Amino acid sequence: MVIEAKDTIAQPAKIEAAASQAQPTGWRGMLERIETRFGSAAVAFVLIAGIFGAVFSVVTPPFWGHDEITQFGRAYQVAQGQITPQKIHDDRGPAWGGDVPVSIDALMSYAFDDYRNNADEPDPMVVDPHAYDLLGAAPVSKATTQVWFTNTAAYSPIPYLPAAAGIRIAQAFDLSVGGMVLATRWAGLLAYLAIVGFALRTLRGHRIQWLALTVAVLPIAVFQAGTVTADTVTNALALLVSALVVKGLFLGQRLSRPETVAALAATILLPVCKPTYVLIAMLTVLIPPQRFGFGDPDRVAVWQRALPWATAAVGGVAFAVWMKIAAPTGDGMSLMRPQDQWGSVRPGDQLHEILGNPGHFLSVFGDSIARRDQRWFTQFFGELGFAYIDVPAITILASLLAFAVSIGVADRMTGARGANTLRTWLVLLTILASVAMIYVTLYMSFTPVGYYIIDGVQGRYFVPLAVLALAVLLRWMPLRLSDARGRIPSRGPALTVIAATSFALIAAIVKYSTIVWG
Numbered sequence: 001m002v003i004e005a006k007d008t009i010a011q012p013a014k015i016e017a018a019a020s021q022a023q024p025t026g027w028r029g030m031l032e033r034i035e036t037r038f039g040s041a042a043v044a045f046v047l048i049a050g051i052f053g054a055v056f057s058v059v060t061p062p063f064w065g066h067d068e069i070t071q072f073g074r075a076y077q078v079a080q081g082q083i084t085p086q087k088i089h090d091d092r093g094p095a096w097g098g099d100v101p102v103s104i105d106a107l108m109s110y111a112f113d114d115y116r117n118n119a120d121e122p123d124p125m126v127v128d129p130h131a132y133d134l135l136g137a138a139p140v141s142k143a144t145t146q147v148w149f150t151n152t153a154a155y156s157p158i159p160y161l162p163a164a165a166g167i168r169i170a171q172a173f174d175l176s177v178g179g180m181v182l183a184t185r186w187a188g189l190l191a192y193l194a195i196v197g198f199a200l201r202t203l204r205g206h207r208i209q210w211l212a213l214t215v216a217v218l219p220i221a222v223f224q225a226g227t228v229t230a231d232t233v234t235n236a237l238a239l240l241v242s243a244l245v246v247k248g249l250f251l252g253q254r255l256s257r258p259e260t261v262a263a264l265a266a267t268i269l270l271p272v273c274k275p276t277y278v279l280i281a282m283l284t285v286l287i288p289p290q291r292f293g294f295g296d297p298d299r300v301a302v303w304q305r306a307l308p309w310a311t312a313a314v315g316g317v318a319f320a321v322w323m324k325i326a327a328p329t330g331d332g333m334s335l336m337r338p339q340d341q342w343g344s345v346r347p348g349d350q351l352h353e354i355l356g357n358p359g360h361f362l363s364v365f366g367d368s369i370a371r372r373d374q375r376w377f378t379q380f381f382g383e384l385g386f387a388y389i390d391v392p393a394i395t396i397l398a399s400l401l402a403f404a405v406s407i408g409v410a411d412r413m414t415g416a417r418g419a420n421t422l423r424t425w426l427v428l429l430t431i432l433a434s435v436a437m438i439y440v441t442l443y444m445s446f447t448p449v450g451y452y453i454i455d456g457v458q459g460r461y462f463v464p465l466a467v468l469a470l471a472v473l474l475r476w477m478p479l480r481l482s483d484a485r486g487r488i489p490s491r492g493p494a495l496t497v498i499a500a501t502s503f504a505l506i507a508a509i510v511k512y513s514t515i516v517w518g
Contacts, residue, residue, distance in 0.1 A: 039204025041213040042197050044498050048217050049225060050193055052505040056226030057185040059513050061126060062136065062178065063111035065227025065385045066460075070149035072108070072228045075163035075184060076100050077153075079171075085153035085329050088146055092342060094332040096153035099144035103177050107135040108147070115386050124518030125387055136178025140171070150332040152230065156272040156322045159230035162191035181228070188232040192225040195236035199243040202259050206251060207490060208471070210497045211406040212243055215466045217501045218399060219382035219391045219508040224460070227385065231460070234273040238464030241266045241281055246471050248287035249423055250413045260293035264311045271319035276437045277464055278319050279430045282312050286423045333445050344448035351444055365439060368453040379459025381504075384512050391508040398504035402497045408481035409493040410474050428472045431465050438462070 063069045077086070077098040088097045100108075110131060118125045126132070157164070166187025170180035196216045203209035215221070216239055224231045244263040247253050255263060263284045270281035285308045290297040295304040334345035354361045381399050382391035438461050439454050446456035483489050 035204055039201045039209055040494060041209035042200035042204065044494075045200050045213050045216055046193055046197050048498070048502055048505070049196070049222050050189070052217075052502075052509065053189045053192070053222050053226040054186070055509055056223050057182065057189060059509060059517070060223070060227055060385060061111060061114070061132060061516065062181045063108050064115050064387055064516075066224065066229055066231070067151060068228050068385070069108045069112060069147075070152045071230060072104075072163075072181070072184065073098060073100055073147050073149035074152035074155060074230075075160045075228060076104075076167055077149075078157040078160040079164035079167040083157050084325055087328075088148070090148060090332075090335070092335050094150075094328070095148055095335065096150045096329050096332060097146060097148045098153075100147050101141045101177075102143045102145050103135075103138045103141040104180070105145050105147060106138070107132075107177050107181070110135055122518075125516045126518070129517065132178075136176060136181070138177050140175070140177055140180055148335070150329055151336055154326040154329040155230050155274070156326075158269055159233040159273040162187045162233060163228050184228050185226055188228060189225050192232050192236050195233070196239050198262065199236075199240040202243050202247055202255070202262075206247075206253075206411050207488070207493075208246060208251070208406075208410045208474070210494055211403075211410055211470060212239065212246075212467050214399070214402040214406045214497060214501060215239065215463065215470075217505065218380070218463060219384070219395055219505055220380065220460045221463055222505060223382060223384050223508075230273065234270070234277065235464055237266050237270040237273060238277055238280055239467060241270060241284065242464075242467035242471070245283050245287060245427070245468065248291045249420070249427070250471050250475060251411060252291070254291045254297060255287070255293045257293035263287070263292075264308070267308070267311045268315040268318060271315045272322050275319065275323060276441050276461070277434060278316070279434050279437070280464065280468070281315055283427060283430055283468070285309055285312050286426060330445050334448070336446070337448065341448050345446060346449055347444040349449050350447065353449070354440065354443070361443070364443075364452070364454060368439070368457065371453055372457065376457060376459040376462070380462055381459075382508055383458070383460070384508070387512070387516055389512050389515055391504075392511045395504040395507045395511075398500045398507070402500040402504070405481070405493045405496045405500070407470060407474065408479075409488050409490065410480070412478070412480065413471070413475040424472060424475050427468060431469050431472070434465055435462070 063072065065071070080098075082098060085096045086098050088095050114127055114131075115125065117127075119127065163184045166184040167180060169187070170183040173179075175183060200209055200212055200216065203212055221235055224235065240262060244255060244259060244266075247259070248255050248263075267281050267284045271278040287308065289300050289304045289308065292304065292308070294307070295301055330345075330347040334342050337345065378390050378396070381396045383389070384391065439457060442456040443454045447454055480488055481493070
């Protein structure tokens with residue numbers, strides 16, 4: 001086993017020498033204290049994601065986020081204590097949904113028509129901004145009406161808990177329709193700031209924190225954090241698992257007790273947020289047991305080895321139970337497609353096709369990449385909501401600059417031999433399997449039988465996999481950026497990442513606001 005110098009016990013002479021050194025003062029001293037206590041990237045994240053997430057929450061018209069109408073419907077259902085999917089009557093076919101206030105449904109209906117029927121450029125997409133003010137100023141009615149949200153009824157209540165809390169707070173303060181929508185968005189944003197902020201704090205003192213920051217403040221991630229969607233909590237938990245696996249496995253650092261609790265909790269919660277990321281949650285079992293914050297790290301007890309596996313088993317069982325509960329909703333997913341394709345999405349037939357004729361599935365998979373890979377690349381940085389506005393090219397370039405710098409100065413990973421090499425391969429295989437699950441899930445749940453591509457794949461689905469995928473790359477890539485004296489800089493790259501990601505978000509907001517509002 002390779003033991004790094006920083007993991008050894010310091011000699012008394014070294015301790016005395018360190019204590020006698022003068023502590024830095026001024027800006028340098030303040031920055032060092034921030035890094036030690038909170039982590040520079042965590043502080044930068046809270047500021048960047050907090051400011052720009054709040055801006056997106058205001059500049060995005062109500063219910064113009066990704067599936068925000070159906071996402072809000074499911075969140076409202078959870079807020080009222082209805083946990084499992086509720087089947088509703090629909091003349092078109094099998095359907096699931098629930099009740100929302102009539103005044104909220106009025107704003108939903110107006111937004112639905114508004115973003116589907118747009119004037120040609122240069123006219124703005126929003127036809128009448130005053131209509132949103134009028135509908136948003138209305139009180140939340142006590143009368144309710146039934147709405148369809150089959151696609152989100154399949155999700156467990158876990159990723160909707162922050163949004164549901166926002167709805168309950170809005171009800172307690174008797175906020176208007178617009179106030180409730182905004183409170184729901186802000187509750188999700190606060191959850192994203194808290195979870196991802198904690199994740200970045202776990203990497204304080206390590207340069208890879210800037211790579212995690214770059215992923216966390218991608219325009220698509222911040223946009224989703226500022227709107228109502230289950231992806232907000234899903235992305236946050238995936239980033240938390242990624243940061244803890246990087247710290248415990250790749251950096252070889254012991255997790256603190258709160259970090260260990262967070263790792264075990266995320267192992268249970270992430271699988272029931274979105275099924276495609278269940279394998280990512282299981283990666284916590286690859287962290288060596290002596291690096292968890294419980295027990296004696298020098299003499300690992302049986303329970304220390306068993307605890308991560310037991311937690312993963314709980315997460316797996318929770319995943320299986322919810323999949324069983326939500327399985328019937330797959331029969332109603334075809335209603336999201338054009339009318340001539342209603343009834344064409346049949347998960348059972350698609351599964352039979354995959355198992356009976358895997359060659360055909362692989363052919364469709366290859367055609368999907370050939371026809372859509374550039375689209376997915378752009379969407380990874382941002383296709384903003386149901387306005388379907390791509391972030392500008394300058395945003396993508398700025399984000400790529402942040403990636404290049406943060407990758408170039410990242411830590412050199414430890415333990416590149418033996419069991420750690422095997423664990424690295426297992427992480428890579430898990431990422432590849434998770435990518436495959438994205439395609440298989442959408443092939444079964446959204447793609448019509450006999451369709452020429454796997455439909456519904458979007459670049460934002462790969463964001464939760466990015467940190468771990470790049471960590472594997474860094475594990476095997478020895479190249480790093482260095483200054484003229486051969487040292488890897490830290491302050492300059494950090495400022496570059498902060499500036500580049502902020503610029504990327506500013507450019508994205510300017511374009512979005514210009515096209516949507518004029």
